[in-house]
């Protein structure tokens with residue numbers, strides 16, 4: 368959904384000369400998707416971004432998910448994930464994934480001592496708790512609880528949590544672009560009137576130019592591998608940029624819920640779309656107002672999708688035994704719905720305080736060993 372914007376100093380005409388105080392030319396870099404045809408931005412560097420002192424192979428990115436085993440509804444207790452003092456990349460524990468997307472959590476206690484980018488696809492970091500700054504080549508983004516941080520493929524960044532504060536993230540690594548849902552965007556690329564949020568709700572980076580010299584490491588994830596590049600200049604040496612491809616933040620509290628007289632289906636909660644998956648936001652809202660309405664969801668068989676919900680805050684009316692930080696996985700092929708007693712109990716309720724993030728995938732998800740280690744084995748039988 369990113370729209371055209373510009374920051375810092377850029378030449379009046381693209382692809383023309385712009386000189387530094389010392390007489391040297393700035394280096395223009397096209398940062399674009401789909402060759403030269405997709406969304407793009409133009410960045411102006413003090414030092415050519417091709418200048419590298421040394422290259423090191425840091426080995427493969429391990430993202431192993433097993434699809435086999437009996438088909439079960441699962442409850443993963445992510446608060447039990449083993450954590451060490453880690454940064455926003457090293458601290459990831461990926462739980463679920465397929466060829467399109469991987470889903471996990473990260474507990475961030477340390478700033479990254481290096482810069483990082485994924486050349487495999489967009490990353491979405493949802494901030495459950497904590498605050499800090501995501502420093503990017505486009506500028507800084509201050510983050511706090513409830514933020515969806517969208518980092519387009521190729522964006523060099525560094526996450527710096529506030530000192531003494533732990534940041535708890537939900538991490539979604541896509542193999543492609545994460546965008547606004549198509550049905551909320553008009554032909555001109557603008558968010559439409561019936562969309563639950565619009566451009567005004569997005570927070571853009573504030574450009575900060577670094578001209579320091581020294582030893583800077585940039586790690587690049589590509590082709591399931593990480594390569595380390597040593598630079599003699601700070602990688603955030605951009606003095607200006609313009610275009611429609613850049614990182615941004617949307618806070619879940621700015622999602623305006625769509626409500627109705629009878630139960631509204633999950634698509635009204637859709638917030639983003641990725642390759643063969645969607646992201647939805649369940650936010651505090653008024654409940655259905657038909658005199659005979661049933662406020663909790665009807666039972667459903669999402670036959671051709673797997674449904675993953677991360678519970679952020681509030682009461683989760685339709686689920687028993689679910690805590691803050693829980694993840695439920697309801698796979699395609701078997702029905703799910705409210706547990707016994709929940710429907711009757713919900714009747715007459717006028718509002719819900721639930722806050723949750725959902726990812727529905729259109730291809731089956733596998734589980735990692737880490738997911739299995741924090742699984743509540745009783746969940747499958749919680750409908751008895």
Ligand SMILES: [Fe+2]
Pocket residue numbers: 667674697703
């Ligand atoms: Fe569901």
